[in-house]
Amino acid sequence: AVVSTQSTGDAGSGEYHPTAGVRILEFNCNIPNSQPVEVQLWDCGGSPQFESCWPAIARDATALLLVGSAALPATELQFLEMLYLRFGAQHGLKESQCAVILNSMDDATSNSAPVQLTGMLAKLPRETVSMNNAAELPTAFGRILGSALRTQTEEWRKGENQILSVG
Numbered sequence: 001a002v003v004s005t006q007s008t009g010d011a012g013s014g015e016y017h018p019t020a021g022v023r024i025l026e027f028n029c030n031i032p033n034s035q036p037v038e039v040q041l042w043d044c045g046g047s048p049q050f051e052s053c054w055p056a057i058a059r060d061a062t063a064l065l066l067v068g069s070a071a072l073p074a075t076e077l078q079f080l081e082m083l084y085l086r087f088g089a090q091h092g093l094k095e096s097q098c099a100v101i102l103n104s105m106d107d108a109t110s111n112s113a114p115v116q117l118t119g120m121l122a123k124l125p126r127e128t129v130s131m132n133n134a135a136e137l138p139t140a141f142g143r144i145l146g147s148a149l150r151t152q153t154e155e156w157r158k159g160e161n162q163i164l165s166v167g
Contacts, residue, residue, distance in 0.1 A: 022050070022057060029138075031146040039145065046083050054086055063097050063148035064088040065141075070102040070128055072115045081121050089120070094155075097148040100126040101140060 023043040028036045044050065044057050058064075064087050066080045080100065088098045100121060117126060125147060127140035 022053070029142060029145055031142050031149065034146060034149070037145070037149065046079070058087045058091045061087065061091060061093065062152050063099075063145060064093055065099055065101055065144065066121075066124075067101045067103065070104040070115055072102070077115075077118060077121065081119050084120055084124070094151050095123050096125070096151040098124050099144040099147075100124050101137075101144070102126065102128040104128055104130045 022045075025039075025041045025043070027039055027041070029039045030036050042057055042061075044054070064084070066083055068076055068080055072080075084098060087093075100117060102115065116122075117124070125144060127144065129136040129140050131137065
């Protein structure tokens with residue numbers, strides 16, 4: 001599941017435009033040091049209007065990506081933390097299965113001091129990318145997804161070993 005909270009209004013306005021409902025994309029992704037994997041990405045935007053649907057969307061998620069501007073105001077940080085709690089923590093995703101991607105909007109922002117993530121968000125892996133540099137996003141996404149898949153594989157193996165040791 002991907003929760004997008006990216007500011008997409010006029011430059012510098014910080015106006016938030018959530019995805020309406022849910023958008024599902026399917027594609028193959030190359031993971032560093034691994035075989036390509038098939039990804040089903042659910043962009044659910046985080047709009048409170050669809051909050052009643054969030055548990056169904058989050059139920060079978062393998063990973064959670066929180067996407068926002070690199071110039072996050074405090075209110076957006078609080079919103080991202082709430083989304084992490086609702087989509088990640090409440091559904092048993094480990095911190096290594098969740099990440100924050102910050103859009104630097106332009107190359108000048110990517111060279112400035114990074115926003116300080118606080119609270120629970122500070123524990124999550126994070127990537128800062130420029131959406132103007134198309135090569136950065138797939139590489140960052142691949143690293144994040146690779147980490148989430150390694151965690152999920154370890155959990156499956158632990159579960160299988162427990163089942164085998166019971167018998």
